[in-house]
Amino acid sequence: MKDQLPEPLATERRDARRRRNRLLAAFALFVAAWPLLTDVSPLQDQMDWVLQAKIIAAPAQAGWTGNYEVIWRPVPNILGTVLIAGLAKILPVFTAAAVVYAAYLLLWIAALVYFLRSGERDYPAAELLAPLYAANHFFLMGFFNFILGLALVFLAFGWLRRHGEKPLRHWPPFLLLATAVYLSHFLAFAILGLGCLIYAVLTYRRAGRRYGSLVVSFAPSLLGLAWYAQSRAGQFWFHYAFHNPLYYTWYQVGPWAIASSYYPLTPNWAVWINVAINAATILTVGGLVCYAAWKRRIDWRSPWAWTAAALLAIGLAAPTRIYELLRPGQRLIFAALLILPATILPARPFDPRRFRRLAAALGALLLWNAAWWFQAAAVDRQDLNVLERLIGRDSRMLVLADSHFHFRENRSYRAKLADPYAYPNSVNPHRYLPYCIVIRHGGYLRALFGTGIVRVRREAELLPEVTRLWHLDDPQAAGRYSHLVATGQRENLAAIADRAAPLFEQQYLGDRLLVMKRRPAPEPAPPAN
Template sequence: MNDSAPSPLDSPKALVWVLVAALLPFAFMAYPPLQDLPDWSYQARIVNEMLSGNPAFTADYALVPAPVPNSAIILTLALLTRVLGPIVAAKLLAVGSAIFFAFAYVLFVRRRTGTVAPRAELIGAYFAVGHFFWMGYLNFQIGVAAALLVLALLPEDDKELGAANAALLAVGLVVVYLCHFLAYSALAICLLGREAHRSRFDWRGYVPLALASVPSVALGLWYAAVGAGRFGIWYEYQHILNWIWYKAGPFTPVGGFYPVSPHAAQWTVAAMNAVAVAGLGVLFVSLIINAAKNRRSPWTLGVAVLLLVGFIGPTRFFEVIRPSERWLYFGVLVLLGTSASPWLRRPISGWLSAAAVVAAMVTSLLAFHASGEIDAYVRDVERVAPPGEAIMILTDRHQGFRPTRALDERLRDPYSYPNWVDPLKFAPYWVYEKRGGLSPTIFPTGVVRVQSNGLKVPATYERLADPAIAAPFGAVAISGRDPYLSK
């Protein structure tokens, strides 16, 4: 392949084939194997039950009395669930989020570069069905897609917003905020960077952006004022390899499914991800060099800030896990989508694009296998769990770089490498969806809070012998493998 040779990867149709390869198996899956999706689906179920006045739910749960940053997606899922049922609704949301992300990125690239860049667009599809998708972070993925649309629809780089565009931007900021706070904050950084490039020290240039931000900032202050979350900053990097694993994870294209993927397959996943991250690293460095030479770009400052906080940021911030990786991810997306680097016309980008197709196919096969494992697991839970009762869920605490594991042990375990997804972690929620029941574990970043004292009890492995602790639960569902189970 050379710079001028035509390639199938230079056709916009290649993006469609990546999406088809990754998403077609969803039509045949019993359950979508996205790790966190069952929790969001169950919260949608709770919202529907509470709005219907079901006393079994109104007594044990409460809706957060504030605009939660994840609320748009949960409410959308609640509406879909009413019409289609929980499992079909969850699969439709997953497929729709990937398609929306991919085509939002296409529009972003074309609007901000003024050209059709199929290879950059195809690498965008690579992320649409990448790590955060399989982790079930659909609130974040949809929020990122909405943020990219906002950036795509901005006026030309050297033009001020104006009243009409500021009004549209205000709506866009509210939508992105209601999808996910980290997508919103990353968008805000890019907007500030663009305006700083355009207006410099002329404060009048910032007025339209400030006015457009008022509604979304007001929603955020309202949410913070009701104390809906617990503020805190956590750094949980044990050493430099742990830091590298965290930062590389979002850019690994092949999703391994722990603990259900065959051991040999997981080594294949680790090898493919290593090659992909190395290739992306070369492309990333070339884009950084190109951006440094092209300081006239209005996106350079915002991207630089996102990359900086992405590299030095914490592992958890205000109830949200992995904020720094997500800011880094957004910065790379913007850098890639706004770059006119000649590297995007060189063979390496073609190979990366081809790798995106292969990665999507491999992951879809592993995902289909994982879906079958979820189905078997749910059937096992259904056989022993009394209908309508709470289930205590004990999930695997396996972490690739836990302090209790020696380095040589980690390196011999393919599941310690980035981008594994645990599809069984919240699988018992599907039992609640099918047969009823109350869950004691709800994500704190959602729209629902547990208010029943019986369900609030912190259930851990050691406390199972305590009748007062175990009494509210009709069964215990354990997922994972020794020696990493909750203990």
């Protein structure tokens, strides 16, 4: 039973929360407006999931009948896609996606604040992390199912803090949350499972019967996980791709950055400002965590402190990729650093003036990030108009990005240091922009992410196989496509165009987009007399 505050203090706490609620609601509505006010949100990997949502919503569309199939299975990576598909039954698919993104942004802020308020203490300054990290790096990367699942994890942890010792009849909300987290993303489900296990061990201890509510609540998702593991038997693999200690450090802490850049759309001068902001943030966050540990201000009696510590330890050791799961370490560290503030013991009473200063700084940063969000969306719209003009409905596109050819990775360290995009953490909303043509009009793409419920019926591949320059003039590789569409920096696109010139003629070369069309096959030589 939590200690009850004296009535005057309880009233003061409620009044302070109401004032913060109004400010948090204003931030939430501002951030949620970003996707609603753009035709196509500038998120990197969203095109694959939006395409799958469109196929789920309209599987009989003429443009892809026979090319794809929907296989309904409890895959732990589908909830966001299915939500978009459901709305796409009554709305255009990109409008449906925008509504779902806006709902996620509101959910994220509400869920993280709910978790922070679910204990005995208030953390007013930490509550500002909710709007600060709503449009976070993973959201901008288009890892939507994962970040939706993480928002649901915060809701589940908050529920557990408040109601975890109640009898089984009170647990249906948690059962629904656990199942929704599983259907959102496997890694979010793993975070939930780890946190619940630590909570149970430290709270229930040897009272075996008290574990029953957790076991029952996890039963549906564990059955789904057992099926998924069995269906993926023999396909597990992982690898590390850390080249040096500096790269490893940037790679792991990068998602804690707070300023957003869009490759290659954001001007270099703005990216340099973002680099400075993010570097200061990363150093500050690391310093604050170390300072709190040194001053013994982390409440190690809390299961959430041990959950955060476990996530940090696992995240620091995690490989770059586990099967189709990219960047697991980054995601675990990001979750840990959002859980940790709920375990900090305050050193002094809360100062409302300090909160107002932090809120003003947050407002300025959100305005800055919004400016580059809308600038990136405007550039996307311009290049989409070019694609609509040049790519027909029956085209078979080879969709490439300059990153497929490692132009940037193979440069000298001096060249990398002089390039603001070499620092974390920018995203590339242009990378899959050509998918819009297929989403809007139908068509055939061989490459779809393999962790959804939509499958390519024939000639499936996880990623484009023509990812070496010497394949671009090979009739057996690139020659199977009617169009080559590449995105990236202009000098890299020019190199791609030169290599592909024997098979493709250039239709458009801009600062960020290359479109080429397959040359007609040469007439066969007449037979010799």
